[in-house]
Amino acid sequence: MPMMKTSADSFIRGNPAFGRTVRDFVQRNGLSLLKKNNSFYCGCLKRYNIYMQFIDSHAHLNDPAFDADRTELITQKLPQAGIALSVEIGCSPEEWQPALELSSQHPSLIRAVLGVHPEYACKMNDAAWKQLAALLPDERNVAVGEIGLDYTCLEFTDKEKQQEAFARMLALANQTQKPLVLHIRREGDDYAAYEDSFRLLKHQWNGSSSTGYPGVLHCFCARYEEAKKALDLGLLLGINGCFTYKKNEYIREAVKKAGADKIILETDCPYLSPQGKRGQRNDPSNVPLIAQFTADYLNMPLEELAEMTTRQAKALYGLK
Numbered sequence: 012m013p014m015m016k017t018s019a020d021s022f023i024r025g026n027p028a029f030g031r032t033v034r035d036f037v038q039r040n041g042l043s044l045l046k047k048n049n050s051f052y053c054g055c056l057k058r059y060n061i062y063m064q065f066i067d068s069h070a071h072l073n074d075p076a077f078d079a080d081r082t083e084l085i086t087q088k089l090p091q092a093g094i095a096l097s098v099e100i101g102c103s104p105e106e107w108q109p110a111l112e113l114s115s116q117h118p119s120l121i122r123a124v125l126g127v128h129p130e131y132a133c134k135m136n137d138a139a140w141k142q143l144a145a146l147l148p149d150e151r152n153v154a155v156g157e158i159g160l161d162y163t164c165l166e167f168t169d170k171e172k173q174q175e176a177f178a179r180m181l182a183l184a185n186q187t188q189k190p191l192v193l194h195i196r197r198e199g200d201d202y203a204a205y206e207d208s209f210r211l212l213k214h215q216w217n218g219s220s221s222t223g224y225p226g227v228l229h230c231f232c233a234r235y236e237e238a239k240k241a242l243d244l245g246l247l248l249g250i251n252g253c254f255t256y257k258k259n260e261y262i263r264e265a266v267k268k269a270g271a272d273k274i275i276l277e278t279d280c281p282y283l284s285p286q287g288k289r290g291q292r293n294d295p296s297n298v299p300l301i302a303q304f305t306a307d308y309l310n311m312p313l314e315e316l317a318e319m320t321t322r323q324a325k326a327l328y329g330l331k
C-alpha cells in the first residue's frame with residue numbers, strides 16, 4: 012500500500028461516508044481521537060484507526076489471562092486500536108454472570124453472549140438449564156452461544172451428551188429469538204461434527220432471530236463445502252487468526268468464494284493470535300491486523316472491509 016501523507020481533515024472531507032471533519036467523524040462513531048498533529052499516513056494501520064471502527068465479535072476477556080490488565084485493556088488499549096465493541100462469550104455456567112457483569116461495567120464497549128460450549132455440556136444440570144433460560148432474555152446478552160459440536164473433546168463430554176445439549180440450546184434460541192454463535196470443530200480430516208451439527212440445525216432450529224440475522228459460524232476453519240452449508244442457512248462466517256496461518260490456504264479460498272459480505276471479524280482471545288504474533292496472548296486490539304490480512308487476501312481496501320464487517324457484526328447482534 013502506498014504511503015501518502017495528507018491532512019486528516021482534507022482526506023476525510025474527500026470521503027463523504029466519514030463525515031465533515033475528523034472531530035465530527037470521531038464523535039459520531041464514539042472513537043477516541045489519537046492524532047498528535049493534524050496529519051496521518053494512509054497505509055499505516057495505527058493511523059487508519061483514527062476513522063476506522065472494528066468489532067471483536069468473539070472474545071473471552073474474562074479469561075484469567077487478562078486478570079492483570081483487564082480494565083486498562085478495555086478502556087484504553089481497545090478504543091485506541093479502533094475497537095468499538097467486544098462481544099464477551101460466557102460458555103459455561105460459571106461464566107454467565109461474569110460476562111453480564113463485564114457488560115454492566117463497560118456498557119458501551121462490551122456485550123455478552125451466553126450458552127454452553129460442547130466441551131462443558133457435562134456441567135449442565137436442571138438448575139443450570141433453568142438459570143440459563145432465565146438469563147438469555149437479558150438485554151446485555153445479544154446471542155446464544157457458543158454452542159455446537161466438538162468431537163476433539165469427547166473425554167469431557169461424549170457425542171450423545173453434546174448433541175443433547177446442542178438440541179436443547181437450539182430450543183432456547185427458538186424461544187428467545189436470539190441469533191446463534193456456533194462452535195463446530197472438525198477432527199483432522201473428519202468432518203462428522205459438521206455433518207451432525209447441520210442435521211441438528213435443520214431439524215431442531217427455526218432458523219430465525221429478531222435481528223434478522225440467524226447467526227455466525229464462529230472460528231471458521233473448514234472447506235467451502237461446509238461454508239456453503241452455513242451460508243445456505245443464512246449464517247455468517249467468523250474470521251480470526253486461523254485465517255492468517257500459512258497452512259490454512261483452503262480456509263482462505265473458502266472465504267474468498269463466500270465473499271466479504273458474509274464474514275465478520277473476531278479474535279477468540281486469549282487464543283489464536285494472528286500470524287506474526289503466534290505464541291503471544293491474543294486480545295481484541297489484533298482485529299485490525301486480521302482485517303488487514305483479510306483485506307489484502309480478498310484484494311479490497313482495508314477501510315471497505317472494516318466498514319462491511321463492522322456493519323454486519325452490528326446487524327447480527329442487533330447493535331446500534
Ligand SMILES: [Zn+2]
Pocket residue numbers: 069071100157279
Ligand atoms: Zn470462543
